[in-house]
Amino acid sequence: QVQLQESGPGLVKPSETLSLTCTVSGGSISTYYWSWIRQPPGRGLEWIGYIYHSGSTNYNPSLKSRVTISVDTSKNQFSLKLSSVTAADTAVYYCARQVVGFYYYMDVWGKGTTVTVSS
Amino acid sequence: EIVLTQSPGTLSLSPGERATLSCRASQSVSSSYLAWYQQKPGQAPRLLIYGASNRATGIPDRFSGSGSGTDFTLTISRLEPEDFAVYYCQQYGDFLTFGGGTRVEIK
Numbered sequence: 001q002v003q004l005q006e007s008g009p010g011l012v013k014p015s016e017t018l019s020l021t022c023t024v025s026g027g028s029i030s031t032y033y034w035s036w037i038r039q040p041p042g043r044g045l046e047w048i049g050y051i052y053h054s055g056s057t058n059y060n061p062s063l064k065s066r067v068t069i070s071v072d073t074s075k076n077q078f079s080l081k082l083s084s085v086t087a088a089d090t091a092v093y094y095c096a097r098q099v100v101g102f103y104y105y106m107d108v109w110g111k112g113t114t115v116t117v118s119s
Numbered sequence: 120e121i122v123l124t125q126s127p128g129t130l131s132l133s134p135g136e137r138a139t140l141s142c143r144a145s146q147s148v149s150s151s152y153l154a155w156y157q158q159k160p161g162q163a164p165r166l167l168i169y170g171a172s173n174r175a176t177g178i179p180d181r182f183s184g185s186g187s188g189t190d191f192t193l194t195i196s197r198l199e200p201e202d203f204a205v206y207y208c209q210q211y212g213d214f215l216t217f218g219g220g221t222r223v224e225i226k
Contacts, residue, residue: 035215045156045164045207047215060214061120094163103170104211105154109163 002027004095004110012089012117018082022095022110029053029076033098035106036069036080038091046091050098051078085117121146123208123218131226138195140221142208147188152211155184155193158220159204167206168193198223 008020022034036048049059051069059067063082071078082089092114096106122145132138142153150171156164166175168184171191181196195202203225208218 044219045209045217047209047217050215058214096163099169102151103154103173104152104215105166105169105209106156106164107166107169107175109165112163 002097002108004097004108006093006095006110006113008113008115010114010116012085012115013119014086014117015084018080018085018089018115018117020080020093020095020113020115021077022079024076024078024097029071029078030073033100034071034078035096035098037094037096037106038089039094039112040088040091048080048082048093050100052100087117089115090117091115120214121148121210121212121216123210123216125206125208125218125221127221128219129222129224131224132198133226134198134200136198138193138198138202138223140193140195140206140223142186142191142193142218144189144191144210146212148191148210148212150187150191153184153186153191154209156207156209157202157204158207164207195223200225 003025005023012018030053033050035050051057066083068081092112094112095110097108124143126141153171155168158164172184205220
């Protein structure tokens with residue numbers, strides 16, 4: 001079955017760019033859409049955006065100016081870049097498989113990776 | 120932006136009891152775009168319901184979803200010990216948003 005694994009630095013300095021990668025195993029990335037979601041400590045979920053294997057994207061308007069999601073089909077990976085980070089970007093970051101079309105939902109999730117923004 | 124408001128914030132119940140969780144949208148949502156997730160401490164969310172009323176693969180039939188328009192409900196018919204968790208609703212309008220969550224705790 002499809003599994004997702006997030007990877008990247010756990011500590012990022014303020015004003016720098018957060019970079020994470022999600023590796024898809026057990027299936028091809030070229031079939032579904034793929035999302036990033038985050039959860040600040042003790043708080044709820046916030047959708048960041050999704051990408052299709054073609055490279056088309058859809059972003060949360062509140063983050064759009066700072067977010068770039070990209071895909072590397074040769075590596076079965078997709079990535080998140082969030083620029084100009086502040087302490088408010090400290091969160092657990094999840095990647096997920098996104099169903100898009102008649103339904104919209106995320107049915108496979110990675111375990112999440114904690115990113116702390118601090119100097 | 121469509122805002123989802125979940126109530127109550129916390130639900131205190133005993134195993135075996137029925138849980139009814141509400142998700143209200145600030146404007147009408149397509150039922151096809153309404154999903155529910157369960158999250159336990161330290162774990163990623165798990166999909167329970169999609170399309171407002173369709174159980175995801177492997178989800179027990181004690182979980183059911185209903186509703187339309189602006190009012191949606193997740194019902195757990197008889198709470199099992201493993202059901203005590205936080206539940207989130209999610210919708211897709213112009214973009215995807217989540218409700219603030221309902222915590223179901225052991226009374």
